[in-house]
Amino acid sequence: MSIRLGELAVRFGCELRGDPDTEVDRVATLSQAGAGAIAFLANSAYRRYLSSTNASAVLVTPDDAGECAAAAVVCANPYLVYAKVAAELHPSRPLSPGIHPGASVQDPESVPASCEIGPGAYVASGVRLGEGVSVGANVTVSTGAVVGDHSVLMPGVTVLEQVRIGARCILHSGVVVGSDGFGNARDDAGQWHKVPQIGGVVIGDDVEIGANTTIDRGAIGDTQIADGVRLDNLIQVGHNCVIGAHTAIAAMSGLSGSTIIGARCRIGGSVGFAGHIEIADDVVITGGSAVTHSIKKAGLYGGPAASADDARRWRRNAVRYTQLDEMAKRLRRLEKQLESAGSDD
Amino acid sequence: MSIRLGELAVRFGCELRGDPDTEVDRVATLSQAGAGAIAFLANSAYRRYLSSTNASAVLVTPDDAGECAAAAVVCANPYLVYAKVAAELHPSRPLSPGIHPGASVQDPESVPASCEIGPGAYVASGVRLGEGVSVGANVTVSTGAVVGDHSVLMPGVTVLEQVRIGARCILHSGVVVGSDGFGNARDDAGQWHKVPQIGGVVIGDDVEIGANTTIDRGAIGDTQIADGVRLDNLIQVGHNCVIGAHTAIAAMSGLSGSTIIGARCRIGGSVGFAGHIEIADDVVITGGSAVTHSIKKAGLYGGPAASADDARRWRRNAVRYTQLDEMAKRLRRLEKQLESAGSDD
């Protein structure tokens, strides 16, 4: 698979500064690219490689195009065009449709011929798979689950009963969808009684879920993940959470039960959300934050135990934190000064 | 499955304010319930729905009963009664006893006829399963493991060698019990030598363990989880930890090796415990806390890096944290004031 730069520029709406007949057949980083590779510059930390790269072409913004040692493919959002070019030059492995003899499929007639069911996979009765679904090795799809067209369940995924997954989703290995939420009622003796978790999970289209992430079913009603959501690895989504369309959450973040997150939010890694709170659309939260109250307005937020503290203020406080011991000593010094001043009277 | 309110009130020791012949056949939330559903009020945030609910009945405390638009089923602990009613109206799927042809069972004669062994499951030799055990699809139960009566291993669980699990436990998908603890000895060159982990894991009765949680075997001696413990998803329990009866721990918390936690503790999400410490019975720890020292007395604790700081004091400090930059400026102002006062002399 290769593509001429002239064609590439036309197809992706870029301006080409270079030979349209040059061909590229793979992507590479600026520093490691050789002839035939196309690179990109999206992070200014790597600009220093632009003038010396051996790439055949580089995706750049107009501002950076001048410095480029290779053919410049100029566009407003090089990373976005890179994503599309990389998908073209490095297509996913095509499916091998069919049911592997090592799979256990309760109702093989219900599986479209376009689906691939891997060895060790289990597809229970009453499951509905769309066209071109990939069920990887050692995946479990439980009774009543629905998986939309062209979705991919990577090896080792577990989809539990009554979970509905949209089209073109990717669930990475070790993902669990539809585990029981953490519902326990306490009696007078301090013992726990399980609260049945009778809701489901509804996942929209074009959702990607990272390895070993867990998504609990609703206690009553469904846990909901809207179209285009991106969840990284080792994330916990509690029962009855709602995550709005195109929101992205980085690894190791955790949503307590009934957290509602708006659309197009960007949440850093290791962010913890208290339960029963609501985050507006277009909220950005820095990694490591603890969000204990609702956030009602779009914007940048962050900080440990700092609910909805705005991020600039939080950063100033964080700097002061590293001066705390010194501040305490200065405070003590002032107190002594005033005491002795007082004793002069 | 449905139940008359009159019967329900008698069976669960409630006072009924409404028609005893009304039947309910499902549970629902106050705001979404329709005819035939029974709801509950346990969180004051939802009280506003009480006067307008379309539920046929609501479980409420005596204080809330007056406002209820539906038949009021009055009791001291509505959430607890709800748990029991929901379990009755929404029973778990009954087992389909037998060994699926897609399972690998080393010693089929040792498996009670009342057990269900799913496709892709592996039950090694020397495993002892109680009556009515459910071994889900793609579960692994290794040599010498013991699983008590009516326990459920959901799809994708891994139970390793010499792990003993009590009766009526539920292990959710992706749980790993009996992985090696993190034991490494360092030589003079800074290289690690594995310390064999030769202990086991002992889990009591009525324990529930959330998806993708990991419980390491002891280094020497056993990791122990007592009766009635509830662990949420993505929790780490290090080697030789001991968790007392009826303690509940929310998602993403982590126990370093040899942490000992008492009975009936309630631990929030994302709490980290340093190793070799001991937490008393009936301790409550707020989410996101770091517990670096032992806690010797029942009570409410919390705060990052605040070992055993009591939670009210911690909250006041947390508020001050958001004012740190301002405090630093005020301190500087005072210092200047005193300097100039001093230079007047």
Add this chain to the structure above:
Amino acid sequence: MSIRLGELAVRFGCELRGDPDTEVDRVATLSQAGAGAIAFLANSAYRRYLSSTNASAVLVTPDDAGECAAAAVVCANPYLVYAKVAAELHPSRPLSPGIHPGASVQDPESVPASCEIGPGAYVASGVRLGEGVSVGANVTVSTGAVVGDHSVLMPGVTVLEQVRIGARCILHSGVVVGSDGFGNARDDAGQWHKVPQIGGVVIGDDVEIGANTTIDRGAIGDTQIADGVRLDNLIQVGHNCVIGAHTAIAAMSGLSGSTIIGARCRIGGSVGFAGHIEIADDVVITGGSAVTHSIKKAGLYGGPAASADDARRWRRNAVRYTQLDEMAKRLRRLEKQLESAGSDD
């Protein structure tokens, strides 16, 4: 299996204070050891058991040898010698070479006869396994993966395409290696476009990886884990991270993409690393820290949101944190005092 103390002392370079003909056949803790057991003292918290232990022998430093109630096996690093003695007295279960009939192996001729392939395991075509590799039950090894001699993939591990694992590695249950990194390009409408993750993962020799840990493949180029690295449970390693030789990381820590960590580092649990930073060799980071900037010098570091703050200073600040509310009140008192002093003028 048992060993005479005389032989043990010679083989491990220890001085023996006791009868060389005494035999030990197992390891135990100081407090629980009985006749025939060898214990060790490496943590001063357990020194109180030294004079009353019922062990037949104890591994101790010269300083502690005098107090020992049992035969003293004296050495500079008792924990290291313990690791070796325990490995000798409690050897791992020997492999049962062969392919279990419940496994799915695409190309059985390519599997060395010395390998053990468990039930439910899937080994794809184009996989290269070394001698004596153990592929546990329900493990998936995808196309093009390489696993070196005597490495162990515990039950439920997932090794994805083009992942290369060295010799004598141990991957614990639930580990995922080679999941896609979190690469998403955002368009003007705020929608995400997947950035293909076309790199691999390269893992050196003698690496141990804890249960349910996830290691993403590189976006371009490889994620790299060098020889002798130790990763605990539930760790996230983002795309293109590099972890230097003999570095150990405790549970629940997370490395954002392109984090580079040097050799022989020791990282506590729940430490978060921002992406695109570089940590020098021989850095030690306390548990719960957030590392947001590069660390250029060996040493001890720690603290939440305290990038590269040295750990002693951080601890002092942490103590002050617990006094913040009181400090704020003292500051207010000083301000009032100066105001009233001012109004006297």
